[in-house]
Amino acid sequence: MKRLAQAPNVTVATLWADWLTHAGIEASVQRYFAGGIAGEIPPDQGLPEVWVKHAEQWTRARELLEALQHPRELHWTCPACAERIDGPFEQCWQCGANMPPP
Known part of the structure; x- marks a missing residue:
């Protein structure tokens, strides 16, 4: 697995992962519940992350995410x-x- 991006919240992370999965790239959301310990850890450590299961798909996933973020x-x-x-x-x-x- 390889980390693709940090998302600003769980909703966005889930949308990104679902969009990538729909495009044929196995993606998952990590740190789904880390927001619950906000204040106990640095702010950037509590953000959800989107990970790609197969590292060889990372470049394609990055391109798709870039296209989604900048239509x-x-x-x-x-x-x-x-x-x-x-x-x-x-x-x-x-x-x-x-x-x-x-």
Whole structure:
């Protein structure tokens, strides 16, 4: 096992691990309950961590996590109503049409 990242809280750590697992990378959350001893240990030692089970998958897991943490900004024009859509949206806010395939 190899540590991938520290998360700010258990919810985020669980989402990251689930997302990686869904992508075919075995990941788990460690220090799940360490927040309960906050004040007894240094603050950074109580944060949950995401670990990758197979070290050879670490690089791919890092790339996927980076993509999740920094989503790409989309800029496209709706094919149905010609509205310009900015941001991570894949559906037109004006008419509800889906973003055309790339």
